[in-house]
Amino acid sequence: xxxxxxxxxxxxxxxxxxxxxxxxxxxxxxxxxxxxxxxxxxxxxxxxxxxxxxxxxxxxxxxxxxxxxxxxxxxxxxxxxxxxxxxxxxxxxxxxxxxxxxxxxxxxxxxxxxxxxxxxxxxxxxxxxxxxxxxxxxxxxxxxxxxxxxxxxxxxxxxxxxxxxxxxxxxxxxxxxxxxxxxxxxxxxxxxxxxxxxxxxxxxxxxxxxxxxxxxxxxxxxxxxxxxxxxxxxxxxxxxxxxxxxxxxxxxxxxxxxxxxxxxxxxxxxxxxxxxxxxxxxxxxxxxxxxxxxxxxxxxxxxxxxxxxxxxxxxxxxxxxxxxxxxxxxxxxxxxxxxxxxxxxxxxxxxxxxxxxxxxxxxxxxxxxxxxxxxxxxxxxxxxxxxxxxxxxxxxxxxxxxxxxxxxxxxxxxxxxxxxxxxxxxxxxxxxxxxxxxxxxxxxxxxxxxxxxxxxxxxxxxxxxxxxxxxxxxxxxxxxxxxx
Amino acid sequence: xxxxxxxxxxxxxxxxxxxxxxxxxxxxxxxxxxxxxxxxxxxxxxxxxxxxxxxxxxxxxxxxxxxxxxxxxxxxxxxxxxxxxxxxxxxxxxxxxxxxxxxxxxxxxxxxxxxxxxxxxxxxxxxxxxxxxxxxxxxxxxxxxxxxxxxxxxxxxxxxxxxxxxxxxxxxxxxxxxxxxxxxxxxxxxxxxxxxxxxxxxxxxxxxxxxxxxxxxxxxxxxxxxxxxxxxxxxxxxxxxxxxxxxxxxxxxxxxxxxxxxxxxxxxxxxxxxxxxxxxxxxxxxxxxxxxxxxxxxxxxxxxxxxxxxxxxxxxxxxxxxxxxxxxxxxxxxxxxxxxxxxxxxxxxxxxxxxxxxxxxxxxxxxxxxxxxxxxxxxxxxxxxxxxxxxxxxxxxxxxxxxxxxxxxxxx
Numbered sequence: 001x002x003x004x005x006x007x008x009x010x011x012x013x014x015x016x017x018x019x020x021x022x023x024x025x026x027x028x029x030x031x032x033x034x035x036x037x038x039x040x041x042x043x044x045x046x047x048x049x050x051x052x053x054x055x056x057x058x059x060x061x062x063x064x065x066x067x068x069x070x071x072x073x074x075x076x077x078x079x080x081x082x083x084x085x086x087x088x089x090x091x092x093x094x095x096x097x098x099x100x101x102x103x104x105x106x107x108x109x110x111x112x113x114x115x116x117x118x119x120x121x122x123x124x125x126x127x128x129x130x131x132x133x134x135x136x137x138x139x140x141x142x143x144x145x146x147x148x149x150x151x152x153x154x155x156x157x158x159x160x161x162x163x164x165x166x167x168x169x170x171x172x173x174x175x176x177x178x179x180x181x182x183x184x185x186x187x188x189x190x191x192x193x194x195x196x197x198x199x200x201x202x203x204x205x206x207x208x209x210x211x212x213x214x215x216x217x218x219x220x221x222x223x224x225x226x227x228x229x230x231x232x233x234x235x236x237x238x239x240x241x242x243x244x245x246x247x248x249x250x251x252x253x254x255x256x257x258x259x260x261x262x263x264x265x266x267x268x269x270x271x272x273x274x275x276x277x278x279x280x281x282x283x284x285x286x287x288x289x290x291x292x293x294x295x296x297x298x299x300x301x302x303x304x305x306x307x308x309x310x311x312x313x314x315x316x317x318x319x320x321x322x323x324x325x326x327x328x329x330x331x332x333x334x335x336x337x338x339x340x341x342x343x344x345x346x347x348x349x350x351x352x353x354x355x356x357x358x359x360x361x362x363x364x365x366x367x368x369x370x371x372x373x374x375x376x377x378x379x380x381x382x383x384x385x386x387x388x389x390x391x392x393x394x395x396x397x398x399x400x401x402x403x404x405x406x407x408x409x410x411x412x413x414x415x416x417x418x419x420x421x422x423x424x425x426x427x428x429x430x431x432x433x434x435x436x437x438x439x440x441x442x443x444x445x446x447x448x449x450x451x452x453x454x455x456x457x458x459x460x461x462x463x464x465x466x467x468x469x470x471x472x473x474x475x476x477x478x479x480x481x482x483x484x
Numbered sequence: 485x486x487x488x489x490x491x492x493x494x495x496x497x498x499x500x501x502x503x504x505x506x507x508x509x510x511x512x513x514x515x516x517x518x519x520x521x522x523x524x525x526x527x528x529x530x531x532x533x534x535x536x537x538x539x540x541x542x543x544x545x546x547x548x549x550x551x552x553x554x555x556x557x558x559x560x561x562x563x564x565x566x567x568x569x570x571x572x573x574x575x576x577x578x579x580x581x582x583x584x585x586x587x588x589x590x591x592x593x594x595x596x597x598x599x600x601x602x603x604x605x606x607x608x609x610x611x612x613x614x615x616x617x618x619x620x621x622x623x624x625x626x627x628x629x630x631x632x633x634x635x636x637x638x639x640x641x642x643x644x645x646x647x648x649x650x651x652x653x654x655x656x657x658x659x660x661x662x663x664x665x666x667x668x669x670x671x672x673x674x675x676x677x678x679x680x681x682x683x684x685x686x687x688x689x690x691x692x693x694x695x696x697x698x699x700x701x702x703x704x705x706x707x708x709x710x711x712x713x714x715x716x717x718x719x720x721x722x723x724x725x726x727x728x729x730x731x732x733x734x735x736x737x738x739x740x741x742x743x744x745x746x747x748x749x750x751x752x753x754x755x756x757x758x759x760x761x762x763x764x765x766x767x768x769x770x771x772x773x774x775x776x777x778x779x780x781x782x783x784x785x786x787x788x789x790x791x792x793x794x795x796x797x798x799x800x801x802x803x804x805x806x807x808x809x810x811x812x813x814x815x816x817x818x819x820x821x822x823x824x825x826x827x828x829x830x831x832x833x834x835x836x837x838x839x840x841x842x843x844x845x846x847x848x849x850x851x852x853x854x855x856x857x858x859x860x861x862x863x864x865x866x867x868x869x870x871x872x873x874x875x876x877x878x879x880x881x882x883x884x885x886x887x888x889x890x891x892x893x894x895x896x
Binding site: 155198201202203206212215216217218219220223227233239274323397404405407414415416417419420421422423424426430455458461463466470473474477478479482483 | 532542604605607609620622624634650653658663664666667677678679682684685686688689690691692696697698699700701703724739753754757759760809810811813814816848852873
């Protein structure tokens, strides 16, 4: 996308650290100091122990449920809803409800939000708390990146709404600065993913359960692992690979409410549903076995060169440019392979890319990053959270943990720089400016949030604003605030 | 300038007339002649996720259909009987409006259709469907926008630009030709003064954002202008549910019915990836089909007099397996159905060179084999609605597709 701003001057290192890699400036940030050692500022965050985790010791997080508890709560609530539905016949207009997961239900009859909505709200609050306090927020950006790479969607039903936050805390955050293969294994074992991509219903046609119940394979998870999670669409796999891998994954499931297979809501391997016999993936034969068969395959595909390239391109697209320079992708792929998918090494390599510091900030902040940057810039407000921020994300077309498909939200500027997207950002900037409790002088805020590299036009527009609110809204709409 | 003189908002006119307005009278548009009074419109609905064509319009006359499609096959008997279209095909009972239009000669379908894409990735399939390119790749423009850009500059359709419905612009209508964006909204509206100041800043510093914001503001003003019931404008969900589909069609119809409104629009409806518990005459797919049916109905209502010159086409990236899978759903497949509606459509027909459903007749032993090319349908509509030549269609709009001939006689 062509930009009129001059490409000759490298961007302010403070904005590279805070906008390209981080989540934006907060009141009190000293941009000159950050600019003096911007790489050091980013690397320091990567060295903090457990920086990606949502701390269980923090009393704010005491109420968060692990995925087992969250799923059990959702299962119990679904059973209750079904019982009350069965008591009185549904009105004629009611769409047929999918009773297995309640995916077409919204609210319980009494109007009280279902338990899943409460859990989701608490998880959203924890996600926002991390994003609002992190400095500079590079690790939270990585959490967002991997959570979108391995996305689940609450559109699937209430059960995913209940466990989407726990899934991110359990399967993504612990590995964001760890090993890719470990994250892959954790994600594909997680009940949220098995449920989201239908694997809990996939049954080996020749397994005991398959023969008895006349049910069979569902390819969804196998295909998306290969296409989206690892090799990429051009990663060299065939339809036969998908089918065979789907067979290897049969039996990977979530224990149901009755607990026949194990503790309800946990991962279990159901040998009765596992397709017997060997599986062949990318020319390699995996001997007949149990859960280890697909685990061995996952460990192999995590280390394929196609996977390294796929991850490298996505990271470079996210942090550098929509169409990143080939040299940057090559460098990241090389580090991925050389370090056996060490994601901390990969994050350090991103910071080390010369392109990160020389290329203009041409991307737009994504809806989540924009909403967070606005809230970081204006400080605490009187509005009702997290509902307000969740509403912003919905209006911007990217509701939290609800991407339209398993490929996640788009990571390209043109999907955000749309007519409707910009108009919505204007509404949000105006709303935020009106609700900010203590605005102070917008000129001073300009120094904190954008700093020395603000254009003359931006300075002038803010200086000439007809009210403090308008000045703040202009700041939140300025190209220097939107671009990263 | 008579076509635009009723526009109340000068800034909007400025945007939409950029590029070509100077030559407004240098070209007499083929369908703008006073004599035939036609003022054609084209609406493209992209169904993302791969629509099961065999559960939308079922080949009930095919002896192998019921066995393959199992519990979710449509049937002419029972509580939720499919609605017969002809002696062979019947439509899902969730689509009564489409069935009514079909009987009235204002709706048709092309069955066993597919694009040129033969793999089974949603995202590549959608890229091919929307970009109109021969294969997946880094597509940045869509065929509908390139069709718009290929019209002579003075053409009324070119001047009024395109309309993109929803919070992000579907690829099919992205490109160089001007496109308005609109989606239902319920956030407080900032003072116009702020909007003007931000626009002024963008005009100096960031023309890409300036253009996008300008269009967003214009579309909103048009949609909110007069008698449209404001209570209907509150978002009732994204575009993966029936109410959202109906609502977006309602807003789009309002914008398109205006004399200076866009003649071309794109909408994208999500949620068609029915791997599990797809349902047949009732259930998940039927709910979505009900939403699509509602969208057709809203367009018919909202376009009023314009309906007679309107063509709507609903397309999807590929079909689903002919055989029901292990979880009472269907996996990614190939051939599927294209739905056509509108007063301009020569309706009452299911157009199909039916390939059959015997094991040897299925594509790769699993999918409905494609016998029609979706691009042929789209080319036929573009040719007959807007007079685009086969040469332009085969080169600019759908590159490297000269061998795919426009389907004829789709328009009455």
